[in-house]
Amino acid sequence: MENVIEIQHLSKSFGANEVLKDINFSVKKGEVVCIIGSSGSGKSTLLRCINLLERPSGGKILYNGENILDEKHDIFKYRTKLGMVFQQFNLFENHNALSNCVVGQMKVLGRSREEAEEVALKFLKVVGMEQYINARPKQLSGGQKQRVAIARALSMEPDVMLFDEPTSALDPEMVGEVLKVMKELAQSGLTMLIVTHEMGFAKEVSDRVVFMDKGVIAEEGPPEQIFNNPKEERTREFLKRVLNQM
Amino acid sequence: MTYEWLVRIITNYWPMFIRGAGVTLLISIIGTIIGAIIGLLIGVIRTIPMPERGPKRVFLKFVNFLLSAYIEFFRGTPMIVQAMVIFYGSALVFNVYMDRILAAIFIVSINTGAYMAEIVRGGIISIDKGQFEAAQAIGMNHPQTMLNVVLPQVIRNILPATGNEFVINIKDTSVLNVISVTELFFQTKSIAGNNYRYFEAFFVASIIYFVMTFTVTRILRYIERRLDGPDSYIMIDNQMQVERPEDALRKKGQN
Numbered sequence A: 001m002e003n004v005i006e007i008q009h010l011s012k013s014f015g016a017n018e019v020l021k022d023i024n025f026s027v028k029k030g031e032v033v034c035i036i037g038s039s040g041s042g043k044s045t046l047l048r049c050i051n052l053l054e055r056p057s058g059g060k061i062l063y064n065g066e067n068i069l070d071e072k073h074d075i076f077k078y079r080t081k082l083g084m085v086f087q088q089f090n091l092f093e094n095h096n097a098l099s100n101c102v103v104g105q106m107k108v109l110g111r112s113r114e115e116a117e118e119v120a121l122k123f124l125k126v127v128g129m130e131q132y133i134n135a136r137p138k139q140l141s142g143g144q145k146q147r148v149a150i151a152r153a154l155s156m157e158p159d160v161m162l163f164d165e166p167t168s169a170l171d172p173e174m175v176g177e178v179l180k181v182m183k184e185l186a187q188s189g190l191t192m193l194i195v196t197h198e199m200g201f202a203k204e205v206s207d208r209v210v211f212m213d214k215g216v217i218a219e220e221g222p223p224e225q226i227f228n229n230p231k232e233e234r235t236r237e238f239l240k241r242v243l244n245q246m
Numbered sequence B: 001m002t003y004e005w006l007v008r009i010i011t012n013y014w015p016m017f018i019r020g021a022g023v024t025l026l027i028s029i030i031g032t033i034i035g036a037i038i039g040l041l042i043g044v045i046r047t048i049p050m051p052e053r054g055p056k057r058v059f060l061k062f063v064n065f066l067l068s069a070y071i072e073f074f075r076g077t078p079m080i081v082q083a084m085v086i087f088y089g090s091a092l093v094f095n096v097y098m099d100r101i102l103a104a105i106f107i108v109s110i111n112t113g114a115y116m117a118e119i120v121r122g123g124i125i126s127i128d129k130g131q132f133e134a135a136q137a138i139g140m141n142h143p144q145t146m147l148n149v150v151l152p153q154v155i156r157n158i159l160p161a162t163g164n165e166f167v168i169n170i171k172d173t174s175v176l177n178v179i180s181v182t183e184l185f186f187q188t189k190s191i192a193g194n195n196y197r198y199f200e201a202f203f204v205a206s207i208i209y210f211v212m213t214f215t216v217t218r219i220l221r222y223i224e225r226r227l228d229g230p231d232s233y234i235m236i237d238n239q240m241q242v243e244r245p246e247d248a249l250r251k252k253g254q255n
Helices: A043-052 A074-081 A097-107 A115-124 A142-155 A171-185 A197-203 A223-227 A231-243 B002-046 B055-076 B079-092 B098-126 B128-135 B142-179 B185-194 B197-226 B238-242 B243-255
Strands: A005-013 A017-030 A030-034 A058-063 A083-084 A159-163 A192-194 A208-213 A216-221
Touching: A005 A043, A005 A197, A005 B197, A017 A043, A017 A192, A030 A043, A030 A197, A030 B243, A043 A159, A043 A192, A058 A159, A074 A083, A083 A142, A083 B128, A097 B142, A115 A142, A115 A171, A142 A171, A142 B098, A159 A223, A171 A192, A171 A197, A171 B243, A197 A231, A197 B055, A208 A223, A208 A231, A216 A231, A216 B098, B002 B055, B002 B098, B002 B142, B002 B185, B002 B197, B055 B098, B079 B142, B128 B142, B142 B197, B185 B197
Parallel strands: A030 A192, A030 A208, A083 A159, A159 A192
Antiparallel strands: A005 A017, A005 A058, A208 A216
16 A cells, blocks of 8 residues: 655654654555553654644655645645544634534535535544534534544545544543544444554554654554553553553 | 803804814724724734745735834824824925825824724734634635634724724824824814913813713723623524424525
8 A cells, every 4th residue: 555644754853852853654545553651752743744734844744645735835735635533622712613514625625615514424423413503612522622623633534544642632531522423433444544542542553653752753553552561661650551540 | 251251162163063063073083993993904914824934935924023113103293293293294395295084094094004003913912823723624714714713813902002002093183283284182272272262272172172071981881892792692493303403404505
């Protein structure tokens, strides 16, 4: 299978602080990859570099073989191919649930309102939020907001979905509903790159797990290897620390 | 007798008061609207992300400098002085004889614009960074982000401050009597001068000013509530189940 996203020698510094060092990895079409690691290991920064919310300091990001860091590459068009789900949901506060999913399709993809609403409804149904299309973000609970945010990203019909700790800002009882939606998406064959602290979820849904530590990829492999038989000492230590807390 | 004079002034001069109030309202409404548009435009320009290098960066820096100069100058000088400089200056130096009302609207607009630019900038800064990022992440550029996501929220948030500007404008158009604009203060001065009845004439004027500002404040509060939308939302039950996603898909297939 071909690589949708391929990252070569990616680095990112904030001032003197080097957050990512020489990252090399790739995501294949239809693959579900989870990125785990302790806070400050650079997981979120890596994800934000991929859709250029942070400008990488060096290296290459290839999307279907094209380097998107090239000056003349249309980054706005590229971003429509990546769906992003944020930790803090970031629903557009001035739009209701339906309109959150419609506005991007109309303004960026140039779809008609009818078509956009049809697509939006389809995906709001997927996340089980079709009853709430009239609700404004401030009227929804965290889990509901995150599900609408997932529908918003899906409505752009992206090639790859990026999830940046989608359940970290949720109350414990709402984590389940969001993970359930994500599980269904993973089974539908969508390409997904997920930064998460939910180890059980990562173990269950991912085809491959990437463990990051101090700005480098310390270990990557199938979930059985990472969770049951990690090769690296730091992976073992991290998992011991995280799993003991639960 | 004061009371008799009050009645006499109102019955004899009410058309002048009304005309004066009309001009005051006209100047302050148009001035506030144009000022708000200037403020919004400047606010958007001043929050364009600065490119790291290249000629675009130099150009943007230059534009920002000009805009800052405009804001600082018009905020830092009294409107009464600006009115004299612009109106008489254009006539004596450039031989441009401006219509008084147009000159008044121009002066109020650029003055309000300078204040509104800062209000809008504050409004944009107060919007959560996540809103910008979410808009960027679905592929919106800066103007699209501003128009569809940020400015609607900014406008709601700056409405109270804009109402303030509006009320200030209604009152401050009175300084434009120095360029003989026939607004309410100018008319009142004429009425008072005709009869040597300053207290009665200006008492009427004060009531009219208050009615205007109070009405405007109430209207803006109403608009604010409208923009906030209803507190509750309607759950969609039956309507949505009529069209299942499968129906939607089938319809799409036909198109």
